[in-house]
Amino acid sequence: MGTLSLSDFKEVQIPAPWGHIAGRWYGNRQERPILGIHGWLDNLGTFDRLIPLLPDYIGLLCIDLPGHGRSSSIQPGMHYSVYDYVYVIPRVMRELGWSKVSLMGHSLGGFMSFVYTSLAAHTVDMVISFEILLPRTVIPKKAVDVVAQSMERHLVEEDRQGESNPQKTPSYTLSEMTKIIVKRTINSVTPELAKHLLHRQVVKSPLSPDRFFFSGDGRVKFYHLSQMEPGLAVEMTKIIKKVPFLLIKASKSSFVGVQCEVPISMLRQNNPHFELHEVAGTTHHIHLLFPEECARYVVPFIQRHRPPSSWSLAGKEQPLCSKKIQNSKL
Incomplete structure (x- = not known):
């Protein structure tokens, strides 16, 4: 089994009422890919060093969030909200004909993945989150x-x-x-x-x-990232108890701190597919600075929960190479 190539991608534009969501689809474009979502003020390039370490039987669709990279900005007079960003996930799914989604996110993208999974756990088959579960506590x-x-x-x-x-x-x-x-x-x-x-x-x-x-x-x-009331975080965590969930953090990072202790304890007790791993250091962009260390946990997790034998979901989902992707601008 080989690994993905950073040069093997197709530029895509997913239509949205305010313009489009830009992305790059790496690797296998015949089956549903993992959806990669970057952090605040970053863009899909954040996964550049991790991509060549992932197994080549999968596809990975990395997107630029609205207002980032090459995606369209929202309309004048509006403001950005992390909770509005969550709607990007089901919008991508609907436009590409997915009934389920596999999520990989860093920071803001990881929190989006947590929130979406708590709202629609039945549509999520896997979550990989770097350096976040819940927003940090702010005075x-x-x-x-x-x-x-x-x-x-x-x-x-x-x-x-x-x-x-x-x-x-x-x-x-x-x-x-x-x-x-x-x-x-x-x-x-x-x-x-x-x-x-x-x-x-x-x-x-x-x-x-x-x-x-x-x-x-x-x-x-x-935009500001609102704090989450502990009781709400607990209820959201209960919902994702059956979804395979991988959380990777820097060992000395403050992003996965005291606000995550109860949810992590709940996931450890109730979710047999929850994994928490640490990478030595303090950097928030662990997947960019230490991709090999992250891949040590990411690759086996993907192979367990999206193995090649079950990757094809023919008959369970709509055709995945839709005209919207085939006709997208290169």
């Missing part, structure tokens, strides 16, 4: 201050976008963009690996050949 006073600041900055960004003036759009050299990505991730992504996130969000400036724009929607920076 209420600090949370209020952050939301207030974000509201004001969101309006400023909205006004700037409404002017549509390239001269007022911030432009950067590639070196400057690399530094911005490293800073955004609080040094979780190294300068050497920032290129994997840059290739989906670089747009040449029409004013200078050596300067570039970020393609993503600036409003994305100002």
Whole structure:
């Protein structure tokens, strides 16, 4: 058995009322793939180093969330919400004719996977989550201050976008963009690996050949991730007790902290297919910095819960290579 090739992909555009959801479908395009969802301010390039380590009998459809990478931004006057993002999952499923979904997410993408699974567990056959289960606990006073600041900055960004003036759009050299990505991730992504996130969000400036724009929607920076009431988290966790669920975290990470202790305990007791593994370190982007260590757990998990012998679901789902994919723009 071989592994996926990073160069064997098809660019896809999944229609949405506000435009389209952009993605790359790697590997097997005859059967339903795993759906890969990146984290906040990232894009599908976040999985670049993990993809070549995955078994080649599967397909992997990695998407850019709305406002990220090459996906369309939502309409002017609207704002981004993590809970609205969850609707992307069933939208992709409906457009491609899937009755079930396999999910792999990092950070925001992992939380989206948790929320969706708790709402529609009967449609999920597998979840792989990197560095998140529930949002981190935030001091209420600090949370209020952050939301207030974000509201004001969101309006400023909205006004700037409404002017549509390239001269007022911030432009950067590639070196400057690399530094911005490293800073955004609080040094979780190294300068050497920032290129994997840059290739989906670089747009040449029409004013200078050596300067570039970020393609993503600036409003994305100002959405907030609401804290989850512990009782609600418990009830959501109860629902996913039968869904194969793999959680991988950095050993010294604060993202999977005290707010996850009760849900993790419940999953360990009630879900025979739950796995929690740690990768040494503090970085939040463990799958990008330490793909081999992550693959050590991801590959056997996929082989157990989506083995080659059961990968084909002919007769149980609609045709998976739909005209919407076959006719998508390359």
